[in-house]
Amino acid sequence: MRAAVLTEFNHDWQFQTLPDPRPAPGQVVIRIRASGMCGTDLHAHHGHLGARLPIVLGHEPAGEIVELGAGVLDLEVGDRVGVFWNQKGCGRCATCQSGRPGHCPAAQSWMNIGGANSELMLAWASGCALIPDGLSFEAAAPLFCGGYTVMSGLRNGDPKPGERVAVLGLGGLGHLALQLSKAVGVETFAVTGQADKKPELLGFGADEVLLAGDNAGAALKAAGGADVILSTTNSAKQIAAAFAGLRPGGRYVNMGVPDGPLVIDPQILMWGQRQLRGSSQDERSDLYETLTLAAAGKVKPKIELYPLAKANEARERLLAGKVRYRAVLQHQA
Ligand SMILES: [Zn+2]
Ligand SMILES: [Zn+2]
Structure with missing residues (x-):
């Protein structure tokens, strides 16, 4: 062969x-x-x-x-x-x-x-x-790999009816996460730094596309926050910043291999019962x-x-x- x-x-x-x-x-x-x-x-x-x-x-x-x-x-x-x-x-x-x-x-x-x-x-x-x-x-x-991984992430993020999911990192995994989240009937935001992807992301079913510079958390917060963040980015800096976009009780599901140590303010987790979850094929x-x-x-x-x-x-x-x-x-x- x-x-x-x-x-x-x-x-x-x-x-x-x-x-x-x-x-x-x-x-x-x-x-x-x-x-x-x-x-x-x-x-x-x-x-x-x-x-x-x-x-x-x-x-x-x-x-x-x-x-x-x-x-x-x-x-x-x-x-x-x-x-x-x-x-x-x-x-x-x-x-x-x-x-x-x-x-x-x-x-x-x-x-x-x-x-x-x-x-x-x-x-x-x-x-x-x-x-x-x-x-x-x-x-x-x-x-x-991609589809299986993000579906497990979605299930482990466990969005309830009426909750809102945000997908961070809209590449090979993220564009599938977005479509899967919509397919199971959850309001879903796409958070991207690439403005030229907006029409495609709307085509995949995104309810809203948030254009975030290097601070996805601020952009999400301004849009009302998310209950579940499905994160496929590899940027440790971006992951840390995005936490601020979680609503109280929110779950941050990390599925990317970070490019460095992850520094998260424990107070963000503590006040408001926020959680960091990891997920892979489950x-x-x-x-x-x-x-x-x-x-x-x-x-x-x-x-x-x-x-x-x-x-x-x-x-x-x-x-x-x-x-x-x-x-x-x-x-x-
Ligand atoms: Zn893979
Ligand atoms: Zn065994």
């Missing part, structure tokens, strides 16, 4: 022909049709995730199962599937035994068995989810809900398509901040 391989951190991925993978018991082989490119791929590319080289990146896979390993009972050859980050827990620790294998400290991910920037990908069957009929591989791919039902809403046309990932052969160019554009929402690599059928 052809694959884009990271052989040296911070260097272009090499296109190599690797042996076709064979599934171990419990695993499947997927012919990849599309793979999304996530901000976390940049962290891996720079060596910040501790990946062991050489490695194939790509953790937003979408494709068709071509081979089943022994003991795989609930998937079939030909199934259209995607794979999420933590595919399988150890099965034996307290976290796994209590039913949350995705949070197992020893969970297996693409970092253990290889990612999606290749013709074929190995995955644990327990890490695969069916792609609903009518949802293309290209549109499904970004939902397996309940499996969050992914199912995301896929179902996308199949119903209520959430539409905004994607830029690149052939797999242009993976390096797509990564450079993402690094330069030129990818507006989500880059998806297309693999030949």
Whole structure:
């Protein structure tokens, strides 16, 4: 199989022909049709995730199962599937035994068995989810990290009827958070520093677009504040400033990897019972809900398509901040 391989951190991925993978018991082989490119791929590319080289990146896979390993009972050859980050827990620790294998400290991910920037990908069957009929591989791919992550964030932020959600950081994750929040019927503000995105954000369903300079908190406060802030920005400074935009009882849900230490005035949390929550891919039902809403046309990932052969160019554009929402690599059928 052809694959884009990271052989040296911070260097272009090499296109190599690797042996076709064979599934171990419990695993499947997927012919990849599309793979999304996530901000976390940049962290891996720079060596910040501790990946062991050489490695194939790509953790937003979408494709068709071509081979089943022994003991795989609930998937079939030909199934259209995607794979999420933590595919399988150890099965034996307290976290796994209590039913949350995705949070197992020893969970297996693409970092253990290889990612999606290749013709074929190995995955644990327990890490695969069916792609609903009518949802293309290209549109499904970004939902397996970006969509899943922000739907969990929305559920963990737990907006009540009549509450107001603000989405901070309107890129690959944020534009999905905005649409998901609207799709479940919550008043939703978009908070962005990029004025040129306003028409698109209104098109995604934003009730209001707040143009915030480097102080999202002040802009939000002036607009009446938010009960839940879904934060996908990586700027620690922006996160700290945005807290001031939380109403009393508000929940700040952080889903971005901050670019530095986070300094928050504890008094903002204390007076008014505000909370800081962290969230990543959580309940499996969050992914199912995301896929179902996308199949119903209520959430539409905004994607830029690149052939797999242009993976390096797509990564450079993402690094330069030129990818507006989500880059998806297309693999030949
Ligand atoms: Zn990701
Ligand atoms: Zn475990």
